[in-house]
Amino acid sequence: MEYLTPSSERPPEGKNRSDSSQPMPKTAYAIPAADAADAAPALKSTSPAVVRAVQVMDAVAAAPEPLTLADLTRLTGAPKSSLHGMCDTLVQLQLLKRLPGGAMALGPHVMSWANAFLSQTQITEEFRALWDETDAFHDATVTLSMLDGAEVVYLACQNGDRPLGVTFRIGMRLPAPYTATGKAMLSTVPAAEVRHLFDGGMPVPLTRASVATVAALVDELEQVRALGYSIDNGQMRDGMTCFGAPVFDATRSRAVGAIAVSYLTSEIDAPTGEQIGGQVRALADQLSARLGAVRMSRAVG
Numbered sequence: 001m002e003y004l005t006p007s008s009e010r011p012p013e014g015k016n017r018s019d020s021s022q023p024m025p026k027t028a029y030a031i032p033a034a035d036a037a038d039a040a041p042a043l044k045s046t047s048p049a050v051v052r053a054v055q056v057m058d059a060v061a062a063a064p065e066p067l068t069l070a071d072l073t074r075l076t077g078a079p080k081s082s083l084h085g086m087c088d089t090l091v092q093l094q095l096l097k098r099l100p101g102g103a104m105a106l107g108p109h110v111m112s113w114a115n116a117f118l119s120q121t122q123i124t125e126e127f128r129a130l131w132d133e134t135d136a137f138h139d140a141t142v143t144l145s146m147l148d149g150a151e152v153v154y155l156a157c158q159n160g161d162r163p164l165g166v167t168f169r170i171g172m173r174l175p176a177p178y179t180a181t182g183k184a185m186l187s188t189v190p191a192a193e194v195r196h197l198f199d200g201g202m203p204v205p206l207t208r209a210s211v212a213t214v215a216a217l218v219d220e221l222e223q224v225r226a227l228g229y230s231i232d233n234g235q236m237r238d239g240m241t242c243f244g245a246p247v248f249d250a251t252r253s254r255a256v257g258a259i260a261v262s263y264l265t266s267e268i269d270a271p272t273g274e275q276i277g278g279q280v281r282a283l284a285d286q287l288s289a290r291l292g293a294v295r296m297s298r299a300v301g
Helices: 048-062 069-076 080-092 109-119 122-133 180-186 191-197 214-227 270-290
Strands: 096-098 104-106 141-148 151-158 173-175 230-233 240-247 257-264
Touching: 048 069, 048 080, 048 096, 048 104, 069 080, 080 096, 122 141, 122 151, 122 270, 141 180, 151 180, 180 214, 180 230, 180 240, 180 257, 191 214, 214 230, 230 257, 240 270, 257 270
Parallel strands: none
Antiparallel strands: 096 104, 141 151, 141 257, 151 173, 230 240, 240 257
16 A cells, blocks of 8 residues: 655655556455456455445545546456446545546545544544643644554544644554554554564555564564553654554453654654653553553553
């Protein structure tokens, strides 16, 4: 999957943003093209049209630019004739919008679903309530994320005034190994599962500092467990350092989310980093308590 640097809306170095031939990200809904030798088996469904519509929506959502009908045919493997009628219906339902040149982007109705999902997500509600009550990090950028496979999805964002070169957005996705929240959540997953998750290789690096191998990532996660918080030392964005900590609820031993705080790297020295790491760990513990988690002792050093 191609990831965009949020502030510049540009892909990683070496990636052509206008290349619509990038393969569509694999999802639980994907129906592979007939000639896709390495594709996963098709989802068994009594409503293939619904599955195909979800595949189209996934393709449009993942693309760095609006997609044409030809792009969707190439990405999904579906006949152009069937996609034409489906896309017309999705446009009428405002799930897609057709731009003047004929390309398609996500429509406004998608946001009503996204907002409904967020309003029903307890962790998001509790984060907002906690944010209103705390004085911590009100001058910094603070984010709340959940883990979705090998990616983090941002559920809430409080962007600060620092010129980080990044504007976090609700719904934005980034590779979990390179973000503070991703590292924090992956640290609660057994090492064997982490290795399996990335047995096909690491995501495309976002900076030169992005952790390069699964073995190095596993070592980082061991350090996260020892400290009680994670550090993204410019792995997601050059010149930005982030500190993250996992959030738990009452029912699971692994994280249901994570909080991170972001600063300019020039602001952070070793003592400051340790202080911020402890503070973000404390904030995550407060959110965990609001979700019913039982407080456990952690080695912090």
